[in-house]
Amino acid sequence: MTNQIKSLSLSLILLTSFACGNAKKSSENQTGKTAVKTQVFVPEFNADSAYLFIEKQLEFGPRAPGSEAHQRCAEYLTNTLKRYTANVIVQDFKARRFDSKILNGKNIIASFQPEKRNRVLLAAHWDSRPFADQDPDPDKHNDAIQGANDGASGVGILIEIARQLSTHETSPGIDIIFFDLEDSGESGNNDTWALGSQYWSRNPHQINYMARYGILLDMVGATDPVFAKEATSMRYAPGVMNMVWDKAAKLGYADYFKARSGGSILDDHVVINENLNIPTIDIIDYDENSPSGFFEHWHTTNDNLDVIDPISLKIVGRTVLTVIFEEK
Numbered sequence: 356m357t358n359q360i361k362s363l364s365l366s367l368i369l370l371t372s373f374a375c376g377n378a379k380k381s382s383e384n385q386t387g388k389t390a391v392k393t394q395v396f397v398p399e400f401n402a403d404s405a406y407l408f409i410e411k412q413l414e415f416g417p418r419a420p421g422s423e424a425h426q427r428c429a430e431y432l433t434n435t436l437k438r439y440t441a442n443v444i445v446q447d448f449k450a451r452r453f454d455s456k457i458l459n460g461k462n463i464i465a466s467f468q469p470e471k472r473n474r475v476l477l478a479a480h481w482d483s484r485p486f487a488d489q490d491p492d493p494d495k496h497n498d499a500i501q502g503a504n505d506g507a508s509g510v511g512i513l514i515e516i517a518r519q520l521s522t523h524e525t526s527p528g529i530d531i532i533f534f535d536l537e538d539s540g541e542s543g544n545n546d547t548w549a550l551g552s553q554y555w556s557r558n559p560h561q562i563n564y565m566a567r568y569g570i571l572l573d574m575v576g577a578t579d580p581v582f583a584k585e586a587t588s589m590r591y592a593p594g595v596m597n598m599v600w601d602k603a604a605k606l607g608y609a610d611y612f613k614a615r616s617g618g619s620i621l622d623d624h625v626v627i628n629e630n631l632n633i634p635t636i637d638i639i640d641y642d643e644n645s646p647s648g649f650f651e652h653w654h655t656t657n658d659n660l661d662v663i664d665p666i667s668l669k670i671v672g673r674t675v676l677t678v679i680f681e682e683k
Contacts, residue, residue, distance in 0.1 A: 397680040398519045400672035402665040408435075409503060409511035409576065409668075412481070413660055417499035418506070419485040420458045420536055429461045432481060432533055435514060439521035442466040444560050450550040453541035460535040462551050464560050467520045471528035475679055476569035476633060477516065479509030480537030480551065480623060488542070489647065489654035501659045504640075504650060506538065508576030508663060512672045519676065527682050530566065534623050545621055552623035556630035568595045569635030570678070571624040575671045577650045578664040580640040583617025587625055592634030599636065602681070603674045611670050617641040618648055638671060 411431065416424035429445070436443045446462040463481065483502030487495045501507075513531050520529055534555065540548030574580075582603075588596050603612035617639075624635040640650050652658045 395681050396523070397677050398523050400519070400669060400676050401515055402669040402672065404518065405511040405515040405668045405672055406663060406665050407511075408514040409507045409663055410660060412507045412510060413501050413503055417485075417501050418481065418483040419499040420460065420482055420539060422499070425482065428481065429463065429535075432463050432510070432514075436463065436465040436517055436531070439517045440465050440467055442469050446555060446558075446560055448551075448554045448558070450536055450554060452539050452550075453544055453547035458536055458539065458550070460551050460554065462535055462555050462560075463533040465517055465531045466528065467517075467530075468524060468528040473527040474530055474566040475525075475527045475682060476530050476532065476566040476627075476635065477513055477572070477675065477679075478532045478534060478552075478569060478623060478627075478635075479513055479572045480506050480535070480549075481510050481533040482506060482535050482538055482551075484538040484654055487654060487656045490656050492656075495656050498656055500654060500656055502538070503659050504574050504576045504662050505653060505658055506573075508574065508668070509572030512572055512575060512668055512675070515672060516676060516679075523680075525679050525682060527567065527679070529679060537623055548621055549623045549626060552626050553630075556626040559631070564631070566633050568592060569624065569627055569633050570595075570599065570675060571622060571627075571635060571637045571639075572671065572675070573620075573622055573637060574640040574650060574653070575638060576663045576667050577640055577652075578662070578667060580611055580650070580667050580670075581642060582612045582638050583615055583641045583643075584613075585617045585637045585639060585641065586619035587622075587628070588636035589616070591628040592636050595634050596636045599638070599674065599678055602677050603670075606674060606677060608670050608674060611667075612674070618643075638675075 415428045418425045418428045444464045448460050483506050485499045487498045487500050534551035536550035600612045622637050624637045627635040
């Protein structure tokens with residue numbers, strides 16, 4: 356080997372070593388440790404499973420407070436949640452309806468990783484309205500509704516999330532609450548609605564209970580839902596709402612989670628914000644072209660399983676799962 360070849364070989368070795376050294380340094384942070392990007396695991400949301408959980412609720416009949424169907428469904432929800440966590444509490448309470456009738460209510464609460472102080476609250480109401488006062492047939496105005504979308508859809512999604520939480524841990528602890536007596540109110544009388552969350556917000560299942568934020572699901576299962584940024588949510592929890600809407604947009608759901616203002620909705624999230632100061636948002640189907648502002652079959656006898664669309668369940672369920680699993 357000539358001296359010229361030796362010199363060329365040595366230059367190539369030195370150049371290669373220098374390049375490798377620079378490549379190694381570029382992958383290290385200032386402490387000398389290699390920075391590794393980790394991908395957060397988010398389990399797949401099973402819309403068919405959520406659909407079956409909705410169907411099961413409807414099999415009992417309308418879940419009007421005081422009915423046998425209401426009692427049987429409460430037992431079903433409690434027992435189902437106990438399959439996924441040992442930490443289930445049923446909060447029994449009494450409340451006076453607008454017509455002075457005393458109702459027996461049950462808030463059903465499931466906790467995952469209860470030892471953690473960092474917590475996120477997920478909620479929906481499980482009762483159905485005792486009166487189909489918006490039905491096009493006046494003869495049905497005193498009939499109880501099934502409430503497939505108005506109540507059962509949010510519950511079905513959250514039971515499916517509970518099933519996922521039973522096998523996959525999140526960084527924060529999660530509390531799922533099914534509120535009772537949300538839908539027995541009188542139009543124009545605000546205090547007569549959301550009786551279950553009113554009671555819980557003044558008597559939490561744990562002394563000094565606190566969560567970093569909350570997400571309420573209501574009417575989330577109908578075809579082509581529109582989730583605008585509900586005004587009360589934006590007043591109390593704009594950061595939470597924008598975060599959830601951004602997650603939905605990244606998942607490809609911007610056509611459903613609209614980046615525009617919605618109306619102010621009287622729902623369970625109001626008293627959670629006002630009484631417990633937990634910034635809580637309401638994901639609720641808001642139709643500005645509807646006379647009521649809600650989906651077509653709101654508070655009618657047609658709010659049955661036919662209105663439930665698994666695609667909508669997937670959109671909402673996957674969004675909420677992504678939010679809680681990407682939490683730190």
